[in-house]
Amino acid sequence: METKKTSLYQLHQKNSAKFVEFAGYQMPIQYSDGIVEEHKFTRNHAGIFDVSHMGQLFIYGGDDLVKDLEKIFPLDLKNLAINHSKYSFLMNDEAGIYDDLIITKIEKGFLIILNAACKDNDFKIISELLKDKYQIDLDKKRSLIALQGPKSAEILNYIIKGVIDLDFMSGGLFKFQEQDIYVTRSGYTGEDGFEISIVNELAENFTEKLIDKGAKLIGLGARDTLRLEAGLCLYGHELDKNKTPVEANLKWAISKERISQGNFIGSQIITKQLSDGVNKIRVGIKPEGRVIAREKTKIFNQSDIYIGEITSGTFGPSVNGPVAMGYVENEFSKKNTKVFLEVRGKKHPANICGLPFYKKSYVKGANK
Amino acid sequence: MSEVKYSKEHEWITLEGDVATIGITKHATEMLGDIVFAELPEKGSNVEKDGTAGVVESTKAASDVYTPVSGEVVDTNQAIVDDPSKINEDPEGSAWFFKLKMKDQSEMNSLMNREEYDKFAKESAS
Numbered sequence: 001m002e003t004k005k006t007s008l009y010q011l012h013q014k015n016s017a018k019f020v021e022f023a024g025y026q027m028p029i030q031y032s033d034g035i036v037e038e039h040k041f042t043r044n045h046a047g048i049f050d051v052s053h054m055g056q057l058f059i060y061g062g063d064d065l066v067k068d069l070e071k072i073f074p075l076d077l078k079n080l081a082i083n084h085s086k087y088s089f090l091m092n093d094e095a096g097i098y099d100d101l102i103i104t105k106i107e108k109g110f111l112i113i114l115n116a117a118c119k120d121n122d123f124k125i126i127s128e129l130l131k132d133k134y135q136i137d138l139d140k141k142r143s144l145i146a147l148q149g150p151k152s153a154e155i156l157n158y159i160i161k162g163v164i165d166l167d168f169m170s171g172g173l174f175k176f177q178e179q180d181i182y183v184t185r186s187g188y189t190g191e192d193g194f195e196i197s198i199v200n201e202l203a204e205n206f207t208e209k210l211i212d213k214g215a216k217l218i219g220l221g222a223r224d225t226l227r228l229e230a231g232l233c234l235y236g237h238e239l240d241k242n243k244t245p246v247e248a249n250l251k252w253a254i255s256k257e258r259i260s261q262g263n264f265i266g267s268q269i270i271t272k273q274l275s276d277g278v279n280k281i282r283v284g285i286k287p288e289g290r291v292i293a294r295e296k297t298k299i300f301n302q303s304d305i306y307i308g309e310i311t312s313g314t315f316g317p318s319v320n321g322p323v324a325m326g327y328v329e330n331e332f333s334k335k336n337t338k339v340f341l342e343v344r345g346k347k348h349p350a351n352i353c354g355l356p357f358y359k360k361s362y363v364k365g366a367n368k
Numbered sequence: 369m370s371e372v373k374y375s376k377e378h379e380w381i382t383l384e385g386d387v388a389t390i391g392i393t394k395h396a397t398e399m400l401g402d403i404v405f406a407e408l409p410e411k412g413s414n415v416e417k418d419g420t421a422g423v424v425e426s427t428k429a430a431s432d433v434y435t436p437v438s439g440e441v442v443d444t445n446q447a448i449v450d451d452p453s454k455i456n457e458d459p460e461g462s463a464w465f466f467k468l469k470m471k472d473q474s475e476m477n478s479l480m481n482r483e484e485y486d487k488f489a490k491e492s493a494s
Contacts (some may be wrong), residue, residue, distance in 0.1 A: 221428060290452075
């Protein structure tokens with residue numbers, strides 16, 4: 001299968017991107033500044049991320065659609081206000097996660113943002129569950145651009161007046177060169193920011209305007225270090241179809257009311273796990289030294305017994321040290337529990353810690 | 369000091385008396401990206417030609433560092449362990465990795481000179 005390119009491919013090339021294949025797309029892993037500089041630029045200014053490989057699933061329908069989607073997603077969708085977003089999951093009957101996603105109530109329906117590697121399968125599953133009752137479209141005509149960092153609101157507001165007034169996890173329809181664009185205040189870096197859904201033909205021009213205002217293109221490499229410092233899960237690493245939202249320590253994302261009703265796919269397992277507890281759970285892990293424990297690194301307790309595995313690990317440029325997430329047996333998941341990580345045959349001390357690793361202080365001027 | 373020689377694993381080496389200084393090339397650092405971790409061999413240990421003698425890691429991945437010659441490790445550069453970004457800044461200068469007391473100086477003969485290495489690096493990159 002030939003690898004696909006996003007509408008910003010030429011702009012990436014022009015900005016000396018190094019490309020990697022990701023979920024069937026040629027995507028920029030980094031530009032000439034490198035991952036560490038790009039990471040810090042996002043934390044201190046504003047970074048532009050091409051996330052057009054992600055799925056934009058539009059589903060249109062009325063009250064029936066709300067009811068049918070509530071059978072799929074553990075969310076209180078009937079009370080989701082127009083232009084508001086929620087983080088959720090597509091699960092199987094065992095509450096295993098097929099994908100994690102953001103669902104937004106839009107005019108006459110919903111917009112669901114899906115992971116690139118999962119989107120085709122998600123589309124198939126959701127279409128089958130909805131039994132052709134609704135207009136459903138995995139959009140190919142629109143690009144998705146994220147702008148992240150403390151200067152995002154100021155920069156985007158120069159180009160799209162009014163976005164500065166959006167609340168976190170809410171959005172709205174705006175105009176760019178007389179075309180509809182949909183902007184939400186959201187992101188996946190632990191920073192303030194926006195995601196902009198825009199027709200492919202205007203994506204490059206729009207992005208160049210962001211660059212003119214001082215934002216910089218940032219690759220997937222820094223996107224990974226940013227989300228990991230922010231303690232956010234990456235599908236295929238922290239999440240997969242053998243892990244549930246309770247095990248992933250994401251129960252906050254499940255509506256309490258929907259749990260009490262218990263009528264969504266996977267609800268039996270979720271209810272059981274919430275009352276009985278789980279065997280393994282996702283935690284933050286901070287190595288004591290500088291050694292980086294990457295995905296699949298084995299975790300041991302103080303008695304040298306295997307208790308779990310790292311799912312993501314890297315060097316956190318803002319933390320200025322190694323950071324990791326992984327799953328451990330529940331009894332070793334308390335903060336400050338000492339564990340050992342086996343890297344290149346040696347056991348290195350580390351501590352279970354709270355997430356995120358990097359927390360933004362939103363006080364003005366505190367992050368100079 | 370001797371002419372700088374290069375290995376196919378992208379290490380550079382200079383010889384002063386019987387002590388060799390070894391580091392990784394600028395080309396290697398450009399391929400690796402930002403280096404955020406370095407592990408060096410222990411002083412007093414013996415390393416074998418073409419064997420592993422350390423590790424460098426970028427934000428994305430770990431890579432072994434090989435030694436192009438055999439010998440006893442007589443010194444290591446703690447400065448690059450404390451601040452691995454120095455390797456990106458000055459890979460072929462102050463950011464050397466380790467020094468070896470060589471057993472067999474003829475091991476230098478099979479290594480490349482600058483011109484040969486540049487050609488090799490260009491070919492292996494494309």
